Amino acid sequence: MIERSNSIQRVAAFVMVIGTIFILAPLVIAFLTASRSYEEFVQAGGIEFSVGSHFVANIREILFETELPRQLINSFVISLLVAFIKCSFAFLATFALVFYQSRLNTLIFALTIATVMLPLELIVITTYQVVANVAMPLNWLLSILGIANLSEWIFGWRPEFQLSLLDTYIGVAAPIATSCTSVFIYRQFFLSLPQDLPKAATMDGAGPIRFMIDILLPLSWTPLVATFMFWFIGGWTSYLWPLVAASTPDAQPAIVGLAKMANADDETIPNVPLLMAGALFVSFIPVLLIAFMQRQIVQGLNLSEK
Amino acid sequence: MQALLYPKTYSFRRRPENILAACLLPRRESVVAQNFYKGRWSYTAFVAPILLLIGMFFYIPVFLSFFWSFFLERPFGGGSEFVGFQNYARILGDPEFWSAMRRTLLFMVIAPGLAIGVSLVLALAVNRGLRGSHAARNIIIWPKAVAGASIGVVFVFIFDPFLGVFQSINAIFPGLWNPRVDGTDAFITIVIAQIWNGIPFNFIILLSGLQTIPDTLTKAAAMDGAGPWRRIVDIELPLLTPQLFLTFVLEFVGTIVEAFGLIDTMTQGGPGGATNLLIYKIYSDGFKAYDLSGAATQTAILTIFVTVMVLLQFRLEKHVKYER
Numbered sequence: 001m002i003e004r005s006n007s008i009q010r011v012a013a014f015v016m017v018i019g020t021i022f023i024l025a026p027l028v029i030a031f032l033t034a035s036r037s038y039e040e041f042v043q044a045g046g047i048e049f050s051v052g053s054h055f056v057a058n059i060r061e062i063l064f065e066t067e068l069p070r071q072l073i074n075s076f077v078i079s080l081l082v083a084f085i086k087c088s089f090a091f092l093a094t095f096a097l098v099f100y101q102s103r104l105n106t107l108i109f110a111l112t113i114a115t116v117m118l119p120l121e122l123i124v125i126t127t128y129q130v131v132a133n134v135a136m137p138l139n140w141l142l143s144i145l146g147i148a149n150l151s152e153w154i155f156g157w158r159p160e161f162q163l164s165l166l167d168t169y170i171g172v173a174a175p176i177a178t179s180c181t182s183v184f185i186y187r188q189f190f191l192s193l194p195q196d197l198p199k200a201a202t203m204d205g206a207g208p209i210r211f212m213i214d215i216l217l218p219l220s221w222t223p224l225v226a227t228f229m230f231w232f233i234g235g236w237t238s239y240l241w242p243l244v245a246a247s248t249p250d251a252q253p254a255i256v257g258l259a260k261m262a263n264a265d266d267e268t269i270p271n272v273p274l275l276m277a278g279a280l281f282v283s284f285i286p287v288l289l290i291a292f293m294q295r296q297i298v299q300g301l302n303l304s305e306k
Numbered sequence: 307m308q309a310l311l312y313p314k315t316y317s318f319r320r321r322p323e324n325i326l327a328a329c330l331l332p333r334r335e336s337v338v339a340q341n342f343y344k345g346r347w348s349y350t351a352f353v354a355p356i357l358l359l360i361g362m363f364f365y366i367p368v369f370l371s372f373f374w375s376f377f378l379e380r381p382f383g384g385g386s387e388f389v390g391f392q393n394y395a396r397i398l399g400d401p402e403f404w405s406a407m408r409r410t411l412l413f414m415v416i417a418p419g420l421a422i423g424v425s426l427v428l429a430l431a432v433n434r435g436l437r438g439s440h441a442a443r444n445i446i447i448w449p450k451a452v453a454g455a456s457i458g459v460v461f462v463f464i465f466d467p468f469l470g471v472f473q474s475i476n477a478i479f480p481g482l483w484n485p486r487v488d489g490t491d492a493f494i495t496i497v498i499a500q501i502w503n504g505i506p507f508n509f510i511i512l513l514s515g516l517q518t519i520p521d522t523l524t525k526a527a528a529m530d531g532a533g534p535w536r537r538i539v540d541i542e543l544p545l546l547t548p549q550l551f552l553t554f555v556l557e558f559v560g561t562i563v564e565a566f567g568l569i570d571t572m573t574q575g576g577p578g579g580a581t582n583l584l585i586y587k588i589y590s591d592g593f594k595a596y597d598l599s600g601a602a603t604q605t606a607i608l609t610i611f612v613t614v615m616v617l618l619q620f621r622l623e624k625h626v627k628y629e630r
Binding site: 010023027029033092095099115122124128130131134136137180208233256258282286289305 | 342343344345347349351352353355356357359360362364365366367368370371374424427428430431432434436439441442444445446447448449450451452453454455456457458459460461462463464466468469470471473478504505510513514534535559560562563564565566570571574585588589592593598601602605608609612613616
């Protein structure tokens with residue numbers, strides 16, 4: 001800094017320490033509690049600030065006697081799907097919006113922006129109905145065009161299609177992936193590239209698809225990787241939609257499984273150590289990701305300059 | 307090489323979040339697009355996937371919620387009947403709806419305000435580059451990776467009147483703290499959990515804003531005799547206005563929906579409906595009471611509310627200076 005000023009440095013250090021403690025406290029308390037057995041916990045009558053010896057035993061119980069490991073795999077697949085759909089669809093669309101000449105550019109861009117304004121959780125009731133029968137728009141189309149009535153009149157059979165995506169990976173992942181924030185991020189990145197890049201590629205005999213795969217894709221690696229990890233974490237932590245879209249334990253992601261475990265416990269004193277172990281178990285993958293890949297994520301999203 | 311590939315560095319105004327603002331109200335200058343290629347078929351092939359996806363899982367649900375708000379929908383496919391504005395009259399005449407709305411508004415004022423305030427103080431502290439600020443910065447972003455529902459499970463235990471951190475206080479003053487019975491206490495626990503979960507994103511945005519403030523300005527102010535506290539008030543805060551605005555816009559919409567995971571695992575709307583925010587009410591009306599029309603109508607009302615709020619905020623944004 002410019003001059004040494006002890007008062008502000010001391011306050012800043014104090015604030016930093018307090019902030020870090022506030023962030024870490026719930027995680028530490030969860031770990032300390034997860035390290036005791038149920039009997040110890042009941043005997044102590046609540047929180048104790050020392051490390052017990054039952055952490056491994058609790059994790060083993062989570063691993064072998066609950067549905068969480070299976071649901072962890074569900075979480076993993078769903079989050080990968082969310083991240084993949086978000087990144088690949090947005091990359092293709094943004095490529096077209098930035099590098100193609102079309103009168104539709106503004107309209108399509110506006111349509112994608114609007115999805116950022118309304119989160120999925122707001123429209124969860126009707127999204128559920130759509131995912132419960134994704135053939136619904138087709139049925140509407142048939143009845144509006146009169147094909148449904150025609151078919152009923154000729155064949156005596158009214159076409160009504162029914163296809164439910166509830167309890168499937170894609171049915172849980174696709175609605176989460178509708179928010180098109182990536183379009184902005186990629187658009188900004190593409191616009192920062194040299195204007196003559198596509199022209200130069202054309203001179204060398206590359207068409208738009210070749211340009212996209214061989215030039216644009218390698219250049220965009222940083223924002224692509226960053227958004228992929230960011231949406232992976234976003235998919236992992238989403239709760240309300242997976243809660244309604246996946247009704248069977250086999251299809252639920254781990255966060256939903258943990259919440260069900262917590263809400264189902266009706267004992268006088270719930271098995272808190274096991275729940276805390278579960279909370280740590282369902283969170284460790286994304287937390288490790290954000291702890292070790294933070295620089296890549298923050299830089300790639302261009303949220304930070306340094 | 308780096309300079310060759312990226313000749314136009316990201317200037318502050320061209321960052322994605324500002325473009326979000328610029329695009330929703332297209333009055334600021336737009337960035338020149340390259341628009342080089344022509345070709346309808348390949349263009350269609352590139353934009354079709356995303357349009358199909360958002361059409362199917364975003365626009366149809368939004369349309370359906372407005373459509374259904376004019377119909378009385380029977381659960382389990384019992385057919386539907388056009389009722390005009392009766393659903394709206396029923397919802398708007400329901401005191402339950404208004405108290406949920408009031409609680410949502412209260413929550414929307416308190417939680418983002420505190421989350422942004424705390425993040426701002428933390429960002430100012432971390433930005434001073436003290437020893438250990440890298441580690442602190444890394445840790446402060448961790449809650450971004452923890453789902454609201456899973457930290458809710460932890461917080462409900464921490465704040466438990468008999469098992470949690472306040473058990474000793476309760477032993478001395480019985481009943482002083484009991485979120486299981488006292489609505490205000492329950493509301494406070496949700497707010498604290500929401501702040502914990504909301505810090506990282508605001509913190510990243512505010513810290514990145516602080517880091518773009520040119521050194522020369524700080525130096526010039528120091529030469530003019532402004533001390534570090536004075537510089538925070540007169541230089542850093544005014545130059546941070548765009549980021550502060552952005553965090554308010556994002557938090558405002560975010561808190562409406564993000565609280566769901568916390569409410570569902572911590573209080574389930576109770577005690578006595580004290581934490582029954584609109585988002586939770588819609589969920590329980592739709593999926594527990596099977597009142598699909600009522601839930602759709604409330605969705606439509608909340609959708610209008612959010613849209614109006616976002617547009618109003620961008621009107622307000624005219625007063626935000628982006629030039630440096």
